[in-house]
Amino acid sequence: MNVIILSAIWGVLMMYVGFIGKSKNLPTYVAIAGMIFLLVANWMEYLGISFFDINTKGMLVYDSFSLIFNQVMLISILVYFLLSGSQVSSFKNNVSDLYALMFFIITGISVVAGFKSLLMLFIGIEIISIPLYVLAGSEKSNLKSNEAALKYFLMGAFSTGLMLMGIAFLYGNAGTFMVEEIQLGATEITPMLSIGLILLLSSMSFKVSAAPFHFWTPDVYDGAPTVFTSFMATVVKSAAFFAFFKLFQNAFGNIKDEWGILVAVIAVFTLVIGNITAVFQQSLKRMLSYSSIAQAGFMLLGVFAMNTFAKQGLILYFAAYSLATIGIFAVLAKFKDHSIEAFNGFAKQHPVVAFGMLICILSLAGIPLTAGFFAKYFMLLGVIEQGNMIWLAIIAVICAAVSVYYYFRVLQAIYFKEAAPQTDISFSKPFGYLMLLNAALIIALGIHPDWLLSYLNM
Amino acid sequence: MFTAFDNFPALLIWLPLIGGLLSFLLKKEGMARIVSMASSLLTLVVVVASMIYAKPEHALLNQVSYVWLHGLGSSFSFLLDELTKTLCLLTAVIFPIVILIVKKKHYKNEHIFFGLLMLTQCGLMGVFMAADALVFYFFWELALIPVYFLSSIWGGEKRIKATFKFFIYTFIGSLLLLIGILYMYLQTEDNSFSIVSFYRVQLTLQQQFGLFFLFFSAFAIKMPIVPFHTWQPDAYEQAPTPVTMVLSGVMVKMGVFGVIRWLLPLFPLAVKEFNGPIILIISIGMIYASLIAIKQDSIKRLIAYSSIAHIGLMAAGVFALKEVAMQGVVLQMFNHGINIVALWVVADIIEKQTGVYKISELGGIATKAPVLSVFFVVAAMANIALPLTNAFVGEFMIFNGLFKYNPWIAALAGVSIILSAVYTLNMIKNVLYGSTSSATEGFVDAKNTHVIVFAVLVSFIIAIGIYPEPILHLIEKASNIPLYPYK
Numbered sequence: 002m003n004v005i006i007l008s009a010i011w012g013v014l015m016m017y018v019g020f021i022g023k024s025k026n027l028p029t030y031v032a033i034a035g036m037i038f039l040l041v042a043n044w045m046e047y048l049g050i051s052f053f054d055i056n057t058k059g060m061l062v063y064d065s066f067s068l069i070f071n072q073v074m075l076i077s078i079l080v081y082f083l084l085s086g087s088q089v090s091s092f093k094n095n096v097s098d099l100y101a102l103m104f105f106i107i108t109g110i111s112v113v114a115g116f117k118s119l120l121m122l123f124i125g126i127e128i129i130s131i132p133l134y135v136l137a138g139s140e141k142s143n144l145k146s147n148e149a150a151l152k153y154f155l156m157g158a159f160s161t162g163l164m165l166m167g168i169a170f171l172y173g174n175a176g177t178f179m180v181e182e183i184q185l186g187a188t189e190i191t192p193m194l195s196i197g198l199i200l201l202l203s204s205m206s207f208k209v210s211a212a213p214f215h216f217w218t219p220d221v222y223d224g225a226p227t228v229f230t231s232f233m234a235t236v237v238k239s240a241a242f243f244a245f246f247k248l249f250q251n252a253f254g255n256i257k258d259e260w261g262i263l264v265a266v267i268a269v270f271t272l273v274i275g276n277i278t279a280v281f282q283q284s285l286k287r288m289l290s291y292s293s294i295a296q297a298g299f300m301l302l303g304v305f306a307m308n309t310f311a312k313q314g315l316i317l318y319f320a321a322y323s324l325a326t327i328g329i330f331a332v333l334a335k336f337k338d339h340s341i342e343a344f345n346g347f348a349k350q351h352p353v354v355a356f357g358m359l360i361c362i363l364s365l366a367g368i369p370l371t372a373g374f375f376a377k378y379f380m381l382l383g384v385i386e387q388g389n390m391i392w393l394a395i396i397a398v399i400c401a402a403v404s405v406y407y408y409f410r411v412l413q414a415i416y417f418k419e420a421a422p423q424t425d426i427s428f429s430k431p432f433g434y435l436m437l438l439n440a441a442l443i444i445a446l447g448i449h450p451d452w453l454l455s456y457l458n459m
Numbered sequence: 460m461f462t463a464f465d466n467f468p469a470l471l472i473w474l475p476l477i478g479g480l481l482s483f484l485l486k487k488e489g490m491a492r493i494v495s496m497a498s499s500l501l502t503l504v505v506v507v508a509s510m511i512y513a514k515p516e517h518a519l520l521n522q523v524s525y526v527w528l529h530g531l532g533s534s535f536s537f538l539l540d541e542l543t544k545t546l547c548l549l550t551a552v553i554f555p556i557v558i559l560i561v562k563k564k565h566y567k568n569e570h571i572f573f574g575l576l577m578l579t580q581c582g583l584m585g586v587f588m589a590a591d592a593l594v595f596y597f598f599w600e601l602a603l604i605p606v607y608f609l610s611s612i613w614g615g616e617k618r619i620k621a622t623f624k625f626f627i628y629t630f631i632g633s634l635l636l637l638i639g640i641l642y643m644y645l646q647t648e649d650n651s652f653s654i655v656s657f658y659r660v661q662l663t664l665q666q667q668f669g670l671f672f673l674f675f676s677a678f679a680i681k682m683p684i685v686p687f688h689t690w691q692p693d694a695y696e697q698a699p700t701p702v703t704m705v706l707s708g709v710m711v712k713m714g715v716f717g718v719i720r721w722l723l724p725l726f727p728l729a730v731k732e733f734n735g736p737i738i739l740i741i742s743i744g745m746i747y748a749s750l751i752a753i754k755q756d757s758i759k760r761l762i763a764y765s766s767i768a769h770i771g772l773m774a775a776g777v778f779a780l781k782e783v784a785m786q787g788v789v790l791q792m793f794n795h796g797i798n799i800v801a802l803w804v805v806a807d808i809i810e811k812q813t814g815v816y817k818i819s820e821l822g823g824i825a826t827k828a829p830v831l832s833v834f835f836v837v838a839a840m841a842n843i844a845l846p847l848t849n850a851f852v853g854e855f856m857i858f859n860g861l862f863k864y865n866p867w868i869a870a871l872a873g874v875s876i877i878l879s880a881v882y883t884l885n886m887i888k889n890v891l892y893g894s895t896s897s898a899t900e901g902f903v904d905a906k907n908t909h910v911i912v913f914a915v916l917v918s919f920i921i922a923i924g925i926y927p928e929p930i931l932h933l934i935e936k937a938s939n940i941p942l943y944p945y946k
Binding site: 363368369370378381382385386391394395398399401402405406409413416417418449450451454455 | 527528529530596597600601604608611612618619623626627630631634635637638641642644645669
C-alpha cells in the first residue's frame with residue numbers, strides 16, 4: 002500500500018520538477034531519490050510498518066510474495082534510472098513528464114502486485130498500459146516511434162477488451178469479482194467459466210507477448226525509443242507475468258488440470274517461435290525483442306508448473322531477466338546503429354562496459370554463476386516436479402541451447418571481431434562502474450540465490 | 460562460504476582459482492606467467508601430498524562440505540578418493556607443462572590468457588572432486604567457459620566457428636544432463652543433491668532408461684563418441700596448442716569420468732540393458748576414426764582422430780563392466796593424457812618452426828633434430844601402445860576385460876589398434892625421415908624448456924610402462940566401487 006500512494010504522489014511531484022530547475026539532470030536526480038524512497042517504504046511495509054491505513058475491502062492484499070516482487074521491480078527500476086537516466090534526459094523537452102509517467106507505471110505495478118479482485122487487476126493493468134502508450138510514442142518526430150505507439154495502443158486496447166469480456170463472463174458465472182471466491186466456486190467447468198478463462202488466458206498472453214499473440218512485440222519494441230523499450234521489455238513484462246501467475250493461481254488453481262496443457266502448448270510455441278526467429282535477426286534491438294518473447298516462454302513454464310519452485314523461480318527470473326536486459330539496453334541506447342556488427346571490437350575500446358555486457362549476456366543465456374542460470378533452473382525444476390511433463394523441460398532446454406547461438410553472436414562481435422574504432426560513442430566512468438555493479442548483482446544472485454529467495458515466506 | 464584450508468579438496472579448488480584471479484590483475488610483462496606457474500606447481504605438490512598423506516581413512520582430509528543453498532539441499536561438497544586422485548594428478552601434471560611450452564610474448568594480453576587457463580584448471584578440479592550433483596554441473600559448465608574464450612580469442616583462422624560448434628554441442632549435452640540431475644533430485648528422499656542421496660534412490664526400469672540417455676548424451680558428447688564427435692577435430696585444430704592440450708589431455712576425461720562416477724552406479728539396470736549396443740557402436744566408431752586418421756594430411760587432425768579412437772577404447776572398457784577393464788580405463792585415462800600432450804608438444808614445435816603442419820610438406824627432421832625425433836618416436840610408440848610404454852599396460856588390461864565380455868567385440872576393437880600403428884608410423888616416416896623439404900631445411904633441434912618437458916613426459920611413459928605397480932595399486936580400489944551394483 003505504501004508504494005501505491007507514495008509513487009502516485011512522487012509522480013505528481015515529478016511533473017512540478019520540470020518548472021523548478023533549469024538543470025537538465027535535475028529530473029533524473031529527483032527520480033533516483035524517489036526510487037530510493039520507494040524502496041525504503043516498500044521494505045518498511047515488508048517489516049510490518051504501513052504508513053496508510055485504507056480499507057480496500059480485501060481487494061488489495063500484500064503478502065511477502067507481492068512485496069518481494071515489488072522490491073525486485075523497484076530495484077530493477079532504480080538500476081534502470083541509474084543506467085539509462087542520461088538517455089532519458091537527452092530528450093528535448095518534457096523530461097520530467099516522462100519520469101512522472103514512469104512513476105505512474107510503478108503505481109500500476111504495485112496495484113497488480115496486490116490484487117485480490119478482478120477489478121483491481123484491470124485497473125492495475127490499465128494504469129501500467131496507458132502511460133506506456135505515451136512513452137512508446139515519445140519520440141514525436143520519429144515515424145517509427147509513432148507507428149509503435151499506435152500499434153501498441155490498438156493491440157493493448159484489443160487485449161484489454163478481451164480481458165474485460167473475460168472478467169464479465171467470470172462475474173456471470175460466480176457473481177463476484179473476488180478471485181478467492183471464484184476459486185471456491187470453480188469446482189466444475191461450466192461454459193461461462195471456460196469462456197471466461199480462455200478470454201483471460203488470451204488477453205494475458207497478449208500482455209506477456211506469448212505466441213501466437215506475440216506479433217505486436219517486435220515492431221513495438223523496435224520502433225519505440227530504445228530507453229523505453231528497455232522499460233517495456235523488462236519491468237512491465239514482469240508485472241504482466243506476475244498478474245498472469247497470480248490470477249491463474251488464485252482464481253483457477255483448483256482446475257489446473259483443465260488449462261495446464263493449454264499453457265504448456267502456448268509455452269512451447271512461444272519458446273520455439275521466439276528462439277528460432279531471434280536467430281535470424283541482424284539488429285540487436287530486434288533480436289532482443291524476440292529474445293524477450295523467448296524468455297517469456299521460459300517464464301510461462303512457471304505459470305504452467307504453479308508450485309513453490311515456480312513461485313521462487315519467477316521472482317528470480319524477473320530479477321535476472323530485468324537486470325540483464327536493462328544492462329544491455331543501456332549500452333545499446335548509446336548506439337545509433339543497432340546492428341550486431343556495430344559492436345565489433347567493442348571490448349578493445351571499452352573493456353569495462355564490455356565486461357558488464359558480457360555478464361548480462363551470459364545471464365540471459367543461462368550460464369552457471371549468473372542469475373539467469375538459477376532462474377531457468379527453478380523453472381525446469383518446477384516443470385519436472387509435475388511428473389509426466391519431462392518432454393516440456395527437454396523442449397525448453399533445446400530452445401535454451403538455440404538461444405546460446407544468438408546471444409553468443411553478440412559476444413563474438415564484442416570480443417573476437419576486429420573493427421575500426423568508433424569515435425562517436427563514449428561512456429562516462431560512473432556508467433562503467435554502474436555496469437560493473439549490475440554485473441556484480443547478477444553474479445551474486447547466480448552464486449547465492451537464497452539471498453533473495455530467503456525473504457519469501459512460503 | 461569457504462573458510463577452512465586445512466583439507467586437500469579445498470586447497471585444490473582455491474589454489475588455481477586464486478592463481479587465475481591474480482593473473483588477471485597482473486598486467487606487468489611476465490608476472491602472470493610466474494603466478495600461474497607457481498600456483499599450478501603448488502597444486503601439483505598438494506595433489507602429491509594428498510596421495511601420500513591422505514589415506515582413505517582420513518575422512519577429514521579428503522572431504523569438505525560447505526552449506527550453499529540450504530533450502531535446495533545442495534552444498535559445496537568435494538571428495539577425494541582414488542579415482543579422483545588419479546585424475547587430479549593428471550590435471551596437476553599437465554598444467555605446468557602447458558604453461559612451460561607457452562612461448563614468451565607469443566600471446567597478446569598474456570595475463571588474461573593465463574588467468575583463463577587457471578580458471579579452467581579450477582573448473583576441472585571441481586568436476587573431478589564434486590560430491591554433489593549440482594556442484595558437479597556447475598563446474599562442468601565452468602570448465603567450458605574459459606576454454607571457449609581461450610580458443611575464440613587466441614585460436615587459428617577459423618577459430619570462432621569451430622569453437623562455437625564445440626560450445627553449442629557440449630551445451631546441449633550439459634542441459635540434458637541438468638534435466639536428468641533435477642529429475643534425480645526430485646526422487647531423493649531427503650531432497651538433496653549429494654551423491655550419497657543419489658546413490659540411494661530406487662528407480663524403476665523405465666525411469667532408468669530415460670535418465671540413462673539424459674546423462675549419457677552429455678558424457679558421450681564430451682568424450683566424444685562417434686557420432687557425436689564432429690566438433691572435436693575442428694576444435695583441436697583451431698584452438699591454440701596449449702588449450703588443445705588441456706582439451707584433449709584432461710577435458711575429454713570428464714566424459715569418461717562422468718560415466719564411471721555417475722552413470723554406472725546410478726542406473727545399473729539401464730547400463731546392463733544398453734552396454735552391448737553401446738560397445739558395438741563405439742567399436743565401429745573407433746575403426747571409423749582410425750580410418751579417417753589414416754587419410755589425414757594435417758598432423759593436428761591426425762592426432763585428433765587418433766584421440767577419438769583411444770577415448771572410444773576407454774569408453775568401451777567402462778561398459779564392459781569388468782574389474783580388470785575398469786582398472787585399465789582409469790590407468791589409461793592418465794596415460795592418454797600424458798601421451799597426447801607429448802604428441803601435441805611435438806606438433807607445436809614443428810608448427811612454430813616451420814609454419815606448416817601438413818605431413819606432406821614436412822620430412823627429414825630426424826637428421827636436423829635428433830632429440831626431438833627420439834622424443835617423437837617414444838611418444839608415437841606410446842600412442843600405438845607398444846610394450847614397455849605406459850599405454851601398453853592400460854590398453855592390455857582394457858582388452859583383457861573386453862575379451863572376457865565378448866571375444867568378437869574385443870577383436871573388432873583390436874582392429875583400431877592395428878590401424879593406429881598404420882597412421883602413427885606413417886606420420887613418423889613422413890615427418891622424420893625422407894628428404895628435407897623447403898619447410899624443414901633450417902630446422903633447429905629442441906632446447907631448454909622443451910627438453911625438460913620431454914624428460915618429464917618420457918619418464919612418465921617409460922616408468923609406468925616398466926613398473927606400473929604403484930599406480931595400479933592406487934587405482935585398484937577406485938575401479939571396484941563403480942562396479943559394485945553389478946556383482
